[in-house]
Amino acid sequence: xxVETKPEATARTSPPLTERQEARRRRILHASAQLASRGGxxxxxxxxxxxxxxxxxxxxxxxxxxxxxxxVATMQDQLEHMHGTLRKKPPGGETAAERVAETLMRAFRAxxxxxxxxDAMVRALTFADRSVSPEVDQVSRQTTVIILDAMGLEHPTPxxxxxxxxxEHTWHSALITWLSGRASIAQVKIDIETxxxxxxxxxxxxxx
Amino acid sequence: xxVETKPEATARTSPPLTERQEARRRRILHASAQLASRGGxxxxxxxxxxxxxxxxxxxxxxxxxxxxxxxVATMQDQLEHMHGTLRKKPPGGETAAERVAETLMRAFRAxxxxxxxxDAMVRALTFADRSVSPEVDQVSRQTTVIILDAMGLEHPTPxxxxxxxxxEHTWHSALITWLSGRASIAQVKIDIETxxxxxxxxxxxxxx
DNA sequence: ATCAAGTCTGAAACTTGTTCTAGATTAGCG
DNA sequence: CGCTAATCTAGAACAAGTTTCAGACTTGAT
Numbered sequence: 109x110x111v112e113t114k115p116e117a118t119a120r121t122s123p124p125l126t127e128r129q130e131a132r133r134r135r136i137l138h139a140s141a142q143l144a145s146r147g148g149x150x151x152x153x154x155x156x157x158x159x160x161x162x163x164x165x166x167x168x169x170x171x172x173x174x175x176x177x178x179x180v181a182t183m184q185d186q187l188e189h190m191h192g193t194l195r196k197k198p199p200g201g202e203t204a205a206e207r208v209a210e211t212l213m214r215a216f217r218a219x220x221x222x223x224x225x226x227d228a229m230v231r232a233l234t235f236a237d238r239s240v241s242p243e244v245d246q247v248s249r250q251t252t253v254i255i256l257d258a259m260g261l262e263h264p265t266p267x268x269x270x271x272x273x274x275x276e277h278t279w280h281s282a283l284i285t286w287l288s289g290r291a292s293i294a295q296v297k298i299d300i301e302t303x304x305x306x307x308x309x310x311x312x313x314x315x316x
Numbered sequence: 317x318x319v320e321t322k323p324e325a326t327a328r329t330s331p332p333l334t335e336r337q338e339a340r341r342r343r344i345l346h347a348s349a350q351l352a353s354r355g356g357x358x359x360x361x362x363x364x365x366x367x368x369x370x371x372x373x374x375x376x377x378x379x380x381x382x383x384x385x386x387x388v389a390t391m392q393d394q395l396e397h398m399h400g401t402l403r404k405k406p407p408g409g410e411t412a413a414e415r416v417a418e419t420l421m422r423a424f425r426a427x428x429x430x431x432x433x434x435d436a437m438v439r440a441l442t443f444a445d446r447s448v449s450p451e452v453d454q455v456s457r458q459t460t461v462i463i464l465d466a467m468g469l470e471h472p473t474p475x476x477x478x479x480x481x482x483x484e485h486t487w488h489s490a491l492i493t494w495l496s497g498r499a500s501i502a503q504v505k506i507d508i509e510t511x512x513x514x515x516x517x518x519x520x521x522x523x524x
Numbered sequence: 525a526t527c528a529a530g531t532c533t534g535a536a537a538c539t540t541g542t543t544c545t546a547g548a549t550t551a552g553c554g
Numbered sequence: 555c556g557c558t559a560a561t562c563t564a565g566a567a568c569a570a571g572t573t574t575c576a577g578a579c580t581t582g583a584t
Contacts, residue, residue, distance in 0.1 A: 126551075129561090149445075154541060164563040166544085175541065234442040237357075238497045245498055270510040277489035277507065278482050281442075285485075289446045290453055299485065302478040302514070309513055334581080337531090362571060372533040374574085383571065 133171055135161035140182045144228035152179060152228055173239075179232030180243045186229065187250045190215060194254060204259040205307040211258040212279060212300050219283070220293070227287045234284060251276055259307065267310040278303040343369035344379055348390045352436035360387060360436055381447075387440030388451045394437065395458045398423060402462060412467040413515040419466035420487060420508050427491070428501070435495045442492060459484055467515065475518040486511040 125133065139160035143152045154175055158168045172178035199210035219226040236244050255272050256264060264272070282299045285291035291299075333341065347368035351360045362383055366376045380386035407418035427434040444452050463480050464472060472480070490507045493499035499507075 128550090132562095150540095153539095164565095165542090166564085167562055169542070170561080173542095231443060231445075234492055235439060236496060237439075241496055241498050244496065248498070267510075270506055273503075273507055274482075274486050274511045277486040277493075277511075281485035281489045284442055285456075288444060288449055288452065290449050290456070295481075298478055299481055302475075303482045303485075303511075305517055306510065306514060309517070336580090340532095358570095361569095372535095373572090374534085375532055377572070378531080381572095 132161070132163055132167070136163060136168060136171055136178070137182055137185050140178055141186070141225060144179070144182065145222050145225045148224040148227035149179070149231045151224070154178075176232045176236050176240050177243060179228055180236060180240055180247060183229040183233060183247055184243070184250065186225070187247060187254075190218060191250065191254055193218075195257070199258055203308065204261075205304040207260065208255055208258045208275065208307060209301050209304040211254065212275075212304075213297060215254075216283075216293075216296060216300070223287070226283070230280065230283050230287060234280065248276065251279070265310065268307070271306045271310050274306060275303050340369070340371055340375070341379055344371060344376060344386070345390055345393050348386055349394070349433060352387070352390065353430050353433045356432040356435035357387070357439045359432070362386075384440045384444050384448050385451060387436055388444060388448055388455060391437040391441060391455055392451070392458065394433070395455060395462075398426060399458065399462055399465075401426075403465070407466055411516065412469075413512040415468070416463055416466045416483065416515060417509050417512040419462065420483075420512075421505060423462075424491075424501075424504060424508070431495070434491070438488070438491050438495060442488065456484065459487070473518065476515070479514045479518050482514060483511050 136157060139157045140152055143156060143160065152175065154168060155165060157178065158165045161168070163171075168178075172181060194211060194214065199207040199214070201207040201210050233244060233247060252272055255275060259268075259272075261268065278299055282291065282296045286293065286296045344365060347365045348360055351364060351368065360383065362376060363373060365386065366373045369376070371379075376386075380389060402419060402422065407415040407422070409415040409418050441452060441455060460480055463483060467476075467480075469476065486507055490499065490504045494501065494504045
């Protein structure tokens with residue numbers, strides 16, 4: 109009888125991991141984040157991750173079927189952490205647009221503290237192919253939740269969801285341009301503020 | 317004396333290429349696009365590109381210092397072509413927002429005809445690190461020109477340029493979600509139309 | 525026509541992600 | 555406790571991007 113199967117996929121849901129497996133998974137994610145913090149995407153080398161986390165290479169691949177999977181999982185991990193942090197101090201802006209912009213800028217400042225880590229995670233996210241779609245989607249949903257939280261919405265309209273999607277697009281792409289040195293921090297700020305104005309357009313009572 | 321140097325960087329500008337070099341460069345780009353059309357990013361294998369274009373591997377790397385450089389150059393090439401095509405039939409919408417959305421959707425339909433090629437180019441673009449920044453920037457500028465063309469603007473305001481930047485962000489990111497199967501064609505259309513509304517906000521006479 | 529400098533070629537080597545294998549270890553079950 | 559299926563480990567092997575090198579070829583200048 110199967111004792112345990114497929115630890116990688118959506119660890120939280122399907123097969124309950126044993127104590128030691130959970131610990132392994134943590135060690136791996138920790139090593140991944142650590143190496144990423146040093147030198148970004150390229151510095152996360154599978155052999156090194158395996159060694160750092162005291163796990164055989166084959167085992168690493170059993171938990172995370174590719175480098176991109178690993179980094180996306182690392183991002184999920186970090187995102188959760190970030191969501192918790194953001195929740196504690198809700199943004200103080202007057203309008204929904206202001207609050208969202210403030211929240212994103214706060215997240216952006218957090219990323220600036222670990223630019224290499226940000227690089228590794230974002231590059232993995234955009235480089236991911238179809239085989240990673242479920243995990244990437246999870247990240248996207250988590251981001252959506254964070255934004256809706258900032259807007260203070262319970263039941264967003266389809267229009268508002270569209271706006272949120274566009275904000276996420278802008279957020280990701282702006283991050284990339286910043287990480288690759290093609291846009292300044294100030295530029296990213298402007299882009300975020302610009303796109304957040306879209307929210308006003310979808311506010312009840314906005315003409316169009 | 318140097319007969320020819322660094323053919324790769326911004327071939328159009330710095331060192332004039334000889335006839336044969338220009339021909340080599342064309343052959344390489346052609347092979348790249350061909351292979352990409354077949355199987356996307358992964359199918360563009362440097363050894364195969366070299367063989368298809370009748371050039372030694374070392375030479376390929378002299379012209380394009382990495383696979384990403386090659387694919388970004390391929391994208392520049394395709395973009396130029398696309399700009400030419402789009403120019404011929406200007407969009408017919410009433411408002412700037414409509415015209416931009418129409419133009420982007422037209423480009424999107426073109427990409428749909430060669431989804432693998434689109435995959436290769438877009439993945440390369442977003443995966444590019446700092447060493448490719450100049451080339452990626454060039455692509456970005458070209459895209460900006462196409463959008464401004466569609467808007468029919470001669471002298472955009474800084475606000476309008478911001479809107480254009482956000483539109484580009486959305487365009488890239490929406491393409492990625494489509495290519496990785498996380499968004500439908502219809503979804504991309506909605507996102508484009510949504511972000512294009514930003515243009516209205518920056519129209520002279522828009523309150524804010 | 526000849527020469528020097530630079531380019532192109534072909535092939536091997538190196539790097540890092542990924543796969544595979546044989547044997548040791550672990551977990552749940554009777 | 556002992557069995558059995560599954561997991562974990564160590565290490566080799568493979569794949570594709572990238573680098574390197576010696577020698578053949580081009581080019582522009584003398």
